[in-house]
Amino acid sequence: MGTLNTLLVVVLLFGTRGFCQYEDYDYDSEYGPERDNDFHSPIQFTHNIDYGVPYVQYSTDCARECLCPPTFPMTIYCDHRRLKVIPQIPSRIQQLYLQFNDIDSVKAKSFINVTVLKEINLSHNKITSNKIEVGVFAKFPHLVQLYLHHNQLDEIPSPLPSSAERIFLNFNKITKVKEHDLQGLVNLTMLDLCNNHIEAIQGKTLARLKNLMQVNICNNNLKSLPATLPPSLMYLSLENNSISRIPEDYFTKLQNLIAIRMSHNNLEEVTMKAFNLPNLVELNLGHNKLQNVFYVPRSLEHLYLQDNEVEILNITVMCPVMDPIYPNRLTYLRVEQNKLKAPISTYAFLCFPHMQSIYYGEQKQDGGDNPQLRPPMFPQFPGPDEEEEEDEREAAGEYHGHWHEEEDNDFDDYTY
Numbered sequence: 229m230g231t232l233n234t235l236l237v238v239v240l241l242f243g244t245r246g247f248c249q250y251e252d253y254d255y256d257s258e259y260g261p262e263r264d265n266d267f268h269s270p271i272q273f274t275h276n277i278d279y280g281v282p283y284v285q286y287s288t289d290c291a292r293e294c295l296c297p298p299t300f301p302m303t304i305y306c307d308h309r310r311l312k313v314i315p316q317i318p319s320r321i322q323q324l325y326l327q328f329n330d331i332d333s334v335k336a337k338s339f340i341n342v343t344v345l346k347e348i349n350l351s352h353n354k355i356t357s358n359k360i361e362v363g364v365f366a367k368f369p370h371l372v373q374l375y376l377h378h379n380q381l382d383e384i385p386s387p388l389p390s391s392a393e394r395i396f397l398n399f400n401k402i403t404k405v406k407e408h409d410l411q412g413l414v415n416l417t418m419l420d421l422c423n424n425h426i427e428a429i430q431g432k433t434l435a436r437l438k439n440l441m442q443v444n445i446c447n448n449n450l451k452s453l454p455a456t457l458p459p460s461l462m463y464l465s466l467e468n469n470s471i472s473r474i475p476e477d478y479f480t481k482l483q484n485l486i487a488i489r490m491s492h493n494n495l496e497e498v499t500m501k502a503f504n505l506p507n508l509v510e511l512n513l514g515h516n517k518l519q520n521v522f523y524v525p526r527s528l529e530h531l532y533l534q535d536n537e538v539e540i541l542n543i544t545v546m547c548p549v550m551d552p553i554y555p556n557r558l559t560y561l562r563v564e565q566n567k568l569k570a571p572i573s574t575y576a577f578l579c580f581p582h583m584q585s586i587y588y589g590e591q592k593q594d595g596g597d598n599p600q601l602r603p604p605m606f607p608q609f610p611g612p613d614e615e616e617e618e619d620e621r622e623a624a625g626e627y628h629g630h631w632h633e634e635e636d637n638d639f640d641d642y643t644y
Contacts (some may be wrong), residue, residue: 291315307349314338327351327375333359339367349375351396357383365389376400377420384409391415398422398444405429413437422446422465429454445469446489457482467512468492474502483507491515491532498522500545514562521546524580530560534587538566547579556580564589 290296293315294306302322306315311329319341331353339345345368355376365374366387373394376385381400388395390412402424410416416437426448434443435456442463445454450469457464462484471493479485479502487510488503495516501523503511508525512532519537524546541563547556558580568591577583 289318289320291317302344316340317342319343321345322370323347325349326353329353331355333361334364335361336364336367339364343368344370346370347373347375349373350379351375352378355379355381357381357385360385363387387411388413394418396420398424400424402426405433407431407433409433410437414439416440418442420444421448424448426450432456434458453478460484462486465489466493470494472496474498476502479503479505486510488512503528523548524556524558526551526554526556529557529582531558532562533566534562534589535565537592538563538568540570541568541572541576543573543576543579547576550579555582557582559584561585562587562589565592567592567594 290304291306293309293311294304296304296318300323302320303325304317304321304323305325306329307325308328311326311331314326314331314334315338317324317339321342322344324345324347327349329352331350332355334350334355348365348368348371356379360381365371365385366389368389369391371389371391374388374392375396377396378399381397381402383402384397384405386409388410392413393415394417395413398420399422402421403426405421405426405428407430410419410433414437417439419434419437419440419442422444423446426445427450429445429450432455434440434454435458437458437460439460440458441460442465443457443461444465446465446467446469448469450466450471453466453471453474459481461482463486464482465487467489468491471490472495474495476499479488483506485505486507488508489510489512491512491514493516495513495518497518497520498513499522504523504525506525506527508528510530511528512530514532514534514536516536518533519539521533521538521540521542522545524531556579559582561583564587568588572586572588576586
C-alpha cells in the first residue's frame with residue numbers, strides 16, 4: 229500500500245511539470261501576432277453616393293390588372309389583358325396604355341383626380357361613340373397624343389383638349405366630320421382619319437387648325453376635296469376616294485405642301501399649274517383617269533402618273549423653260565399602264581438633268597384596259613456600279629431590260 233502511494237505521488241509531480249512547461253512559451257515569436265477578429269474586405273465600398281437617379285418608392289396604387297414598373301413611375305401598362313372596362317387610374321400617371329383589349333366604353337369615373345395625362349392609347353378595342361362620356365377627354369389639359377384607331381366609332385368624340393397635338397382615329401366607322409368636332413384644337417399638328425366611311429367634311433373644319441401639318445383622309449368615300457385647308461399643311465393624303473376634280477387655284481395658298489397623295493381617285497384632268505408649289509417634293513396621281521400632263525414645279529422629285537389615260541407625255545408642257553442655274557429636280561417618274569405610243573423625247577433628260585429612273589412598263593391597248601407590253605422608248609444606261617450586276621445577270625442567263633419595274637406601293641405610310 230505504501231509503495232502504491234509513492235508511485236502516485238511521482239506521477240503527479242511529473243504531470244504538473246509537463247503541463248506547466250508551455251506557460252512561458254512565446255507564441256508571437258513562432259507564429260507572429262494574433263490577428264484581429266474584425267474582417268476587412270480588400271474592396272472598399274463608399275456609401276451614400278448620389279448617381280443622379282432619384283429614388284422612387286414602389287407605388288401600391290396600381291390597378292391589379294395592370295403593370296406599373298417602378299423604373300417608369302408615370303406609366304401604366306394595361307394592354308393585352310382582355311379588359312372590358314378601364315380600371316381605376318392613379319392620379320400620377322402621364323402615359324396610359326390600354327390597347328388590345330375588349331373595352332367598349334370610356335367613363336370619367338376611371339380617371340378621378342387624373343390631370344397630368346399626356347398620352348392615352350385606347351386603340352384596338354371595341355369602343356363605340358355612344359359609350360364615350362361627353363367631355364371625358366377634355367378633362368386632361370396636358371394631353372398630347374390620343375390613339376383611338378381600330379375601334380367602332382361612328383363620329384369624332386368631342387370636345388377634345390386644346391393641348392392635343394396628334395390624334396389617331398383611323399380604322400373606325402366615322403361617316404362625317406362636323407364643324408364642331410375639332411373645335412379649339414389650336415395645337416393639333418397631325419390628324420389621321422384614314423380607313424373610315426367619311427363622305428363629307430363640313431365647312432372650314434380643317435382650315436381652323438392653324439398648326440396642322442399632316443392630315444390623312446385616305447380610304448374613305450369623299451367625292452370632293454375639303455372646302456379649305458390650313459396654310460400650315462405639309463403632307464396631304466387623300467388616296468382611294470372618289471374625288472373627280474381639283475378646283476382651280478385650290479393649292480395656291482398651301483405653299484408649305486411637301487407631299488400630295490391622291491392616287492386611286494376619279495380625276496380626269498387638272499389645270500396646267502395646279503401644283504405650282506415651291507416646296508412640293510412628292511406628287512402621287514396614279515390610278516386615276518388623267519388624259520393630259522401638267523406643269524412640273526422645279527422642287528418636285530417624285531412624280532407618279534401610272535395607270536391613267538395619258539397618250540402623249542408632252543415634256544414641253546411639263547417643263548416649258550430650262551434653267552441651267554436652277555434646274556428641275558425631278559429624279560423619278562412612273563408612267564406605266566397609260567396609253568403612250570410615241571417615244572419619250574430625249575428633251576426629258578435635258579429639262580430634268582437629275583432624272584434617274586423612268587418606269588415605262590406596260591401600256592394599255594386602245595380598245596380596252598388590258599395592258600400590253602410595248603418595247604422601250606429610249607435606253608437607260610447603267611452606272612458604273614450597275615455594270616457589274618448586269619454582267620452577272622447576263623452570265624446567269626437572265627434578261628436585263630432597260631426599264632425597271634417595281635411593285636405598286638401607293639399606300640405606304642409617311643415616314644416622318
